[in-house]
Amino acid sequence: MHSDIGIIGLGVMGKSLAMNMLNHEFKVSGYNRSFSSVQELIDKGYDQFYGFNDLVSFIDSLKSPKIVMLMVPAGEPVDQMIKKILPMLSKGDIIMDGGNSFFRDSERRSVALSHEGIYFYAVGVSGGEKGALLGPSIMPSGDKAIYPIVGKILETIAAKKDGEACCRYIGKLGSGHYVKMVHNGIEYADMQLIAESVLLLKAAGYDNDHISDLIASWNQGPIKSYLLDITVNILKEKEDDHHLVDKILDVSSHKGTGKWTSLQALEQDVNVSLIQAAFMARLMSNQASLRAAFSNDSLPKITIDPKLIHQAYKLGKLIAYAQGFALYQDASDQYGYDLDLEAIATIFRAGCIIQSELLEELRLVFKDEPHIENILLADRFKSWIIDNLDALRTVGSVAVNSGIPTPIYLEAATYLNQSHAFSLGANIIQAQRDYFGAHTFKRIDVEGSYHHEWE
Ligand SMILES: NC(=O)c1ccc[n+]([C@@H]2O[C@H](COP(=O)([O-])OP(=O)(O)OC[C@H]3O[C@@H](n4cnc5c(N)ncnc54)[C@H](OP(=O)(O)O)[C@@H]3O)[C@@H](O)[C@H]2O)c1
DSSP: OOBSEEEEOOSHHHHHHHHHHHHTTOOEEEEOSSHHHHHHHHHTTOTTEEEESSHHHHHHTBOSSOEEEEOSOSSHHHHHHHHHHGGGOOTTOEEEEOSOOOHHHHHHHHHHHHHTTOEEEEEEEESHHHHHHHOOEEEEESOGGGHHHHHHHHHHHSOEETTEESBOOOBSTTHHHHHHHHHHHHHHHHHHHHHHHHHHHHHTTOOHHHHHHHHHHHSSGGGOBHHHHHHHHHHHOEETTEEGGGGSOSOOOOOSHHHHHHHHHHHHTOOOHHHHHHHHHHHHHTOHHHHHHHOOSSOOOOOOOHHHHHHHHHHHHHHHHHHHHHHHHHHHHHTOOOOOHHHHHHHTSSSSTTOBTHHHHHHHHHHHOTTOSOGGGSGGGHHHHHHHHHHHHHHHHHHHHHTOOOHHHHHHHHHHHHHHOSOOSHHHHHHHHHHHHOOOEEOSSSSSEEOOOOO
16 A cells, blocks of 8 residues: 555644645545544545554555654654654655644654654644645755655645645744644734724624624735634624624633743744734633632623724734734844745635635735835835824723723733833833842943942
């Protein structure tokens, strides 16, 4: 049989990716810890799928160089599985990890496996179950010399936009997982912006159907996106004549990538306040005791023109993407990842959860200025900021004054207020630092660093 690729872990993503590959005429072998998932795929009747319940026969079924793709949960399961299959592989074989692994773990695995003569590919995959089946956005990283071998499969199954595959070689080591991690951070921020917009529209007296229509009307031009698309549907969905969304508990969970992005940004000294606000908002939704003690009985009422919320969303979204891409730019230099930001914007245009027309705008910015520090500096976005800043400030202040929690809108307004400010009060901070710790300060009138005897 000699399959082109073997997939370990036939859960939600593994199964869909396997079917995507089979639909593209690749021969696929499958292994899963519990056989029922393998059987499910066998039952679908694909001629070129071979299911196994033991790892030795599974590995034996692959053609050389053997390509094994892991689609198991991040962390221990990945290390355990690598340990199990390593003795069955030969020099030159390839292990790909398509899960949401932490990029530092991927770097460690990449280095360790290179000592064994095995290539390791860290492969970010975005698009959820449907994307994996119909065409995800794929971010592969590892040894560039073997990219043609893995790229042939990955580019074939990836989403296509304007005839281009939404899969590009990202860079060395774990950079593919780094890019996927920050992608998810941006996803957290955009989701939170939409959630807060819905909350504000509810407080302004609109019902689910009306809000769905309003969001559908926003969903065009440069902010047209998958996340707005699904929100339009979510708000309309009914169960027994009631909107399902109103029956969903007001508590959100997470699987770690937003937290990793937040921590990583602190590590790099890059401000991703919107991503952090989105993550903190999820944590806050789980603060059961505080919420039980202080919760109001109903949503406050506000008077606000929905057009202002639309404008605020537009600007908030731009800032969220700007912060995420600023993190990429920094990692590109700091970690020597040498990321091609135009390529990243290109592969995010379809297939992934943050796919949006905005990515095409970003692609054009990076095409002209590959090393731009922050996309908010691009001429292309000048009027986007100027035209919507007042609306963003108004939305933030109306929400605060009415007690409606909109942390991400406030962070968005703060980020721009800080950027536009005449002063940030940082001179006071430096004076205090010098006062108690002799940390010195710079002056506006003379070059150099100075310490003052304050007492
Ligand atoms: N779901 C998404 O939208 C999405 C999108 C992008 C990336 N990802 C990432 O893709 C990876 C897989 O996610 P998924 O959604 O497909 O998860 P899933 O549906 O829960 O499937 C997990 C698979 O891994 C297997 N597995 C779990 N623990 C294992 C272990 N200790 N040893 C061996 N096999 C083990 C499971 O086997 P059993 O059937 O025996 O339990 C199952 O086949 C994760 O890293 C996830 O973060 C998910």
